[in-house]
Amino acid sequence: MPIESAAGRVRWTSGAVELLLLADDTAPVRISSLRPAEVQPPSEDLAVNLVELNLTGHGRIHQPPGTRHRTYAAADGLRLVDVAEEKNAAGNEVLVVRQASSDLEVVSRIESWAGTSVLRATTEVINRGIGELTLAYLSSLALAGFGGGLRAGTRIHQARNSWCAELRWQVLSPEQAGLVSILGSGDPKDRFAATSLGSWSSAELLPMGAIETDELTWTWQIEHQGAWLWELGGLKEDLYLQVSGPTDGEHQWRQRLAPGESFTTVPVAVAVTRGGLDDGLRALTSYRRAMRRPQADHSKLPVIFNDYMNCLWGDPTADKLSPLIAAAAEAGAEYFVIDAGWYSDDSGWWDTVGAWEPSKVRFPDGLGVTIKEIQDAGLVPGLWLEPEVVGVRSEIAEQLPPDAFFWRDGRRIAETGRYHLDFRSAAVRKRMDAVVDGLIAQYGIGYFKFDYNINLPGTDALGEAPGAGLLGHNRAYLSWLDDLLDRHPGLVLESCASGGMRLDYAMLERMTLHSTSDQVELLAYAPIAAAAPSAVTPEQGAVWAYPRPVHTPEEASFALVNALLGRIHLSGRPDEMDAEQRIRVAAAVSTYKEYRSLIAQAEPFWPLGLPGWYDDQIALALVADGTALLAVWHRGEGATTVDVPLPGAWRTAEVLFPADLPTTLDLTGDRLGVGLPAGPAARLIRLQH
Template sequence: MATVEMPTEILFDNELVKVILHVDEGGCVYFHDILPADASPRAQGTPHFESSATPLCEIRLSGEGNSQSKTSKALVGSYVGTRLKYRSHEIKTDDGQGRKALDVVLQDEQTGITVTSHMVLFDGLPVLRSSTTIRNDGEKDVVVTQISSLVIAGLTRSKEWWADFTVSSATNTWFREAQWREMSLPDVGLDDLGLYQQDQGHLAPMSTFNVSNRGTFSTQGHLPLGMLKHRKDAETWLWQVENNGSWKWELGDWKDDVYLAATGPNSNDHDWRQRLAPGDSFTSATAAVCHIFGDADAAFGALTQYRRRIRRDHPDHKHLPIIFNDYMNCLMGDPTDEKIIGLIEPVAKSGAEYFVIDAGWYADDNDWWDDVGAWEPSKERFPMGFKNLLDKIREVGLKPGLWLEAEVIGVRSPVADALPPEAYFQRDGERILEKNRYQLDFRHPAVIERMDGVIDRLVTSYGVEYFKFDYNIEVTQGTDIATSSPGAGQLEHNRAYLRWVSTLLDRYPGLVIENCSSGAQRLDDAMNAVHTLQSTSDQQDPVKYAAVAAAIHTAVVPEQAATWAYPQHGWDDETNALTVVNALLSGRVHLSGRLDLLAPAQLDLIYSGMDVYREIRGDIATAVPFWPLGFAKWHDDWLAAGLRVSGGFGGGGGKCYLAVWRRGGPESCELPFAALEGAKEVSTSLLYPTMPGTKLEVAGSGLRVTIPSKIGARFFSVVWN
């Protein structure tokens, strides 16, 4: 091997963040610092400098466990990681899209594998994006069992890190999405155990705190997000894994400080192994990390802007049309000519721009769960002709849309045996069955051909301009057809599905495609970067939904966060207004409910909410979220969340929209509000609803809100200078 001239340090930066990599005397590369551009990096020789010495990439091959850590369950301590040595690096500064890229090339002489760590920075953002590619440049096959997306150690630079920092993660379940919990590090098993005796080889204890997912519901259980925050809000690390399937991140104690490691699927947790013949390569899932000297609001503001930079451009993100969907607390999967026609006029008067017919349009009765897959409109439900019905929707200025589950075929479907066996997920020669449905494998050309034909027919023959792509089964087994392992088969399918969605949008640039997946069980940024917008929940109780609406911007940007507003004729005005506030704050209105049954005064209440939305939606596409009361808890009496549309907090002028919910407790609540700390003047306006007794007043260094009704919500604008 030729001698390589090695740098001792690699600097990769933009105007807001600097990434410093260190190359030691043996050629091992690791993160030395990721920190704000104006901050001073730690100096070599300081007590916690050596705590950064985890390899830049942690790779495991079949048969290899750990070389340094106490357990192979951890994502650090691999043999390959310590063998990878610096070969070269390249910084590309001008790609025409405001991005700067760093590639660091490493090599393992023992196996001949070459590993490239890819990093990307975006102009004006303090967020690092990271992934890893492994290529087999050896002479025989290798089997990869783990490939890291991101590994950073020495996060805290604190001698009492277990006391100074907390970790937060978000549970995410059907009807109860994006619910954050903050925990002390000792509470998750990370503590000062007195094991830091490096001279005896004790680099770390065995405990780690990890959050992961396995299966096709990428966020069933948890969001692929995590946060490490100083107790005084002086410093925040925030990260995410971007994969629409299996993933894992973990925190652990490494050399008496905290490390972060993130991956897509791996062997231990997800039955994933990737065989690479000589010349083959594989690229990991992507991860992103933000490190700021500030609080969670500032970190999520940066992550929000990052998410806007990585997603596919779509005109919908600028115009933010109102979408009516006939499902939630409305027709509930039972559409007919008569019911749809009865809704068209009140929907048109609401100012909605899309009318989406949800589940059931393809079935003659309600027993359709296990016979879906043909995607032909029912003649019994729509005797006047389905195209004629969609034409009636268009006649009043509404664009028609349809619900579809593109990835499944029911066992009773007339097309269940129309595709070859290899077009379905399989294990050990058997087609996988989940809830009487088969999972299509989008790696197979017959699947692409069939689903292309379905979409083309519905778009060209029926004029469909919007699709709600739902998905209601979860396959945890993966598939072992034509792949290295079941986990690898699932990942290949995940990526193929996203490529297919992208080709649809290439073919029909104006088409809107919503990602639903049982409300929000694939609420990840691999999906959100491709799909036009994202359903936030299937929660049918508007009061409970408030806790989702108040927290959802931790997971998805406002202009993609589709939240139900489903008024009912039997609800009082406060409850109907609350369901509208849920959607106003989230950023995208999914209007539903039996508008045809509402009294005129009830319709006026809902329509006035839609008027407010049309007035503010021009601000939403650039707004960033904040939480005056912290992240919403499921049973909190008072919730508050806002969208900052201009200016900043802590001095200077600005404007924001603020939603406040009362679900019990006293009629007034104090809201800490950082804008007032440096503001000379603050003015507030109640935008919706105009209920008597509502107040939002300056109170010391914050605001005091009063809502007389025990159950109620208000939407305000706040301006300061």
């Protein structure tokens, strides 16, 4: 990957992607473009600083640009020191750009991922002065050179996210986003900003975004499970993008640096691709598979039964679990997870959690008897935990030292009956190590569902700004997960945060799989399930499949199809079903096992576009090795034929599930007509070349 440096330009080619920087003695290093190597870059006049940073007390160099994080004096004083290429521990090539001012050294690391069109960027700041400095803003990534980005053909993509309504992609024109050219008046002062507030990284928006032009698309993700920000602004007739973790203005984040101390931003990955948003999301899929921690689960894709959703609802007992265990084994599940409530004598456990010891009321003969029943049925046992909280009525809340908790203004924070634990505390890590290691040693637990059900803006327990305290905890928690998986490399960890409230690749780089939603209605889950591969690889995206005895065959099949292109989280009430209903569930699971190895390598396609929340017709395809697995959902009232444009031409099409319900298929090369009865109706179809 050669670096070409001449006449104030630095050109770095990474596979098929080319990065162009401008560097001279009169200004900070600027980024001019990031695009496929064969595509001519736009005007270099529209470059922006590679790094924007603000120090408390320094401000901006000229009239304030509204709320934009630009033109900071501290960034303006930077000058290039050197540019070099290194290879990191993962074997990836890294472009290292060093800049300095009188009291700062700033290091940008831009990492290339072989086989992808993705770069990952971080920024490190080192205090080289003699006094303390305080960072108030620091970008991880900046981009310019989109090529007339304010024109009508440009599209801005973001994904709304909320509890039980995750993964709702939206597209805006620059004008709809509030961004227009003001012609001869100079650069505008407004911006379009997307941000998270608090410790749920995707409480309102996914930590992702995209800019799509008629020719290229730039798609990014912020790899952080806490607060983040990306902003777009007009730059004459074009756009700029800046992405960061927490900031002072948005998140009460400030980072004090004593002489010699350093700070590194959260990582941001960006793909640049020809085509539209789909192409960018496929590029990120390849990157996600390359950057995450290798785990056997990602290729085996075992079927998981969990007793919570439309089932026991956090009220398990030995007697209730016994028939479920037998039914789950009969259906073909391979893991059995006891969800919330196993540790409490009654249903009022919300504000008493924290001891994580089995209830003797729920399990009078001991939890071990039920765990053995799971194992004797050929299933791997799992348990639900919420490791980052302690209930306000738990005895553990008074046994841990003060530094174990989040604090604000001298008060321990209570949020909806819970105290938030700070994983920077040695006592917290020691206790949770003992809890998890003890459950594994005593019961042979092979799966933990780590949930997270509160959202806090931060902690000032150590005298820092609240946002800095939250970031410190976030990073300590990731370190704890790393250590846990190092000790137990075969352990399966599910990330859950009231469903999809932490859909990010700081968590999913480590966690085996992710719960996509807490949505209880099968019809409403369809758009969530179909959009899930936009944010998580299909083999990590867990979707609830909860057929119940009250469902018709079409409804039960719809609930099962929801999960058949991701990870099956089987639930509902299979123990109360009749023989015909149990056969349907087992058929879905058996069919899934026939093709699941393909899911782990397949690319996602959305033939009808990324789903809208109220769409009657929805489709998702996974394509690999000459095979396409296509899920089609119909939520309309009348019978219909869904016309599905396909990625490429195909020779054969067959219904895999449900095979016993009426369906017509009309395949003509690159289009498939799927005839379905009145909704709800869903089918899983296999196409082959």
